[in-house]
Amino acid sequence: MANWQTLIREQIAKEKEAATKLLQAWVREASVQGNERSIQESIAKTLHAMGLEVDLWVMEGDELLKHPYFVSPRTVFADSPNVVGVWKGTGGGRSIILNGHVDVVPAGDPAQWSHDPFSGEVVDGKLYGRGATDMKGGNLASLLAIQVLQALGVRLKGDVIFQSVVEEESGGAGTLATILRGYKADAALIPEPTNMKIFPKQQGSMWFRLTVKGRSAHGGTRYEGVSAIEKSMRVVDAIARLEKERNDRINDPLYAKLPIPIPINIGVIEGGKWPSSVADLVKLEGRMGVAPGERMEDARADMEAALRRLADEDPWFAEHPVELEWFGARWVPGAVAEDHPLMDILQRQFVAVTGRRAVVEASPWGTDGGLLTTLADTPAIVVGPGVTQVAHYPDEYIELDAVFQCAEIFALTLLEWCGTDDAAN
Numbered sequence: 001m002a003n004w005q006t007l008i009r010e011q012i013a014k015e016k017e018a019a020t021k022l023l024q025a026w027v028r029e030a031s032v033q034g035n036e037r038s039i040q041e042s043i044a045k046t047l048h049a050m051g052l053e054v055d056l057w058v059m060e061g062d063e064l065l066k067h068p069y070f071v072s073p074r075t076v077f078a079d080s081p082n083v084v085g086v087w088k089g090t091g092g093g094r095s096i097i098l099n100g101h102v103d104v105v106p107a108g109d110p111a112q113w114s115h116d117p118f119s120g121e122v123v124d125g126k127l128y129g130r131g132a133t134d135m136k137g138g139n140l141a142s143l144l145a146i147q148v149l150q151a152l153g154v155r156l157k158g159d160v161i162f163q164s165v166v167e168e169e170s171g172g173a174g175t176l177a178t179i180l181r182g183y184k185a186d187a188a189l190i191p192e193p194t195n196m197k198i199f200p201k202q203q204g205s206m207w208f209r210l211t212v213k214g215r216s217a218h219g220g221t222r223y224e225g226v227s228a229i230e231k232s233m234r235v236v237d238a239i240a241r242l243e244k245e246r247n248d249r250i251n252d253p254l255y256a257k258l259p260i261p262i263p264i265n266i267g268v269i270e271g272g273k274w275p276s277s278v279a280d281l282v283k284l285e286g287r288m289g290v291a292p293g294e295r296m297e298d299a300r301a302d303m304e305a306a307l308r309r310l311a312d313e314d315p316w317f318a319e320h321p322v323e324l325e326w327f328g329a330r331w332v333p334g335a336v337a338e339d340h341p342l343m344d345i346l347q348r349q350f351v352a353v354t355g356r357r358a359v360v361e362a363s364p365w366g367t368d369g370g371l372l373t374t375l376a377d378t379p380a381i382v383v384g385p386g387v388t389q390v391a392h393y394p395d396e397y398i399e400l401d402a403v404f405q406c407a408e409i410f411a412l413t414l415l416e417w418c419g420t421d422d423a424a425n
Helices: 002-027 037-049 132-151 173-180 219-224 228-248 296-308 315-319 341-354 369-375 400-418
Strands: 053-057 082-087 096-101 126-128 160-165 188-190 198-202 204-213 264-271 281-290 323-331 360-363 380-382 397-399
Touching (some): 002 126, 096 132, 160 173, 198 341, 204 228, 204 296, 228 281, 228 296, 281 296, 296 323, 397 400
Antiparallel strands (some): 264 281
């Protein structure tokens, strides 16, 4: 294995310039939602050139659109194809999925960026641009791991399935479509920006909307009305208590560094129409965290029960219950056992490449890994280059050395996980 490590490191050194240029080309593609066709066709071309079996398709059909796990603000994906490339093994080995998304969040105000948001500019070893960290840098690491092994003439026993998907930022419809198309494996790696921490567990989340009712009156005689704004404060307090109750149940060392493992965040409050009127309606929108291993239905039931209890505190809510709606984005939680064989391989190869022990924690956010683990029976581990502190922010960047280090760890992991066919090498 030490010999393989030397060969892989030397080959990555030879590939760095070309790999950097490829990542720059990807970042220069403004692949926001609905505009992913160009980058996906480019990736498909690269996979063809590598000799992989390539599948490029546009998501459609009732099997996807009516699936209980389908979430998206749209139902037409004509300019947002998925791409999968399969590096077929010789047989008898374990298979693996390398899954990453190419959709990026909007760049925002260009004036807040030091460089053009889609420049791909490289400064002091950092490549800048929207999507560099979240998560085109991780995707490049996955692709480079395959390219390096191919360049060294390696033949793996197990299949390597490279997935370039859309819709992750909206809840995972792209990965769901790959599952419905039949893609699954013995395990998966999701190179989201974890700063190379290894996340065997990831929380899920779902968006909710609460409607709080009041009774309108003139502001001068506000005591004749019932303020929905004041009632909404009781609702916010109830949500805070629910958050504490749910987090008090969690006793998992992987969450030790997170002050709130599964937060409930209220991100939108809208209410009232006139300063001199008592507000008769308030809308609250937020995000509810879901623990790894927890059913999303059970999390919803917790929310529903907390809102029902409001009637015990205030008779108003008995006659005017808070309306609850689940809408918008949703990410499925996922959990892989810490003693899973891929966890062991990853941690050993991390030590071999970096000289230090890997940090193993639980993810504070959701990824497509939950869908793979839950629906495709493909245990998914999240680990990749980049840090979430710069994802979705102006001047997003990724350190190129981290990308190449990840590629080295991934290449060594593929060798051990999939196995090598000595007769073919």
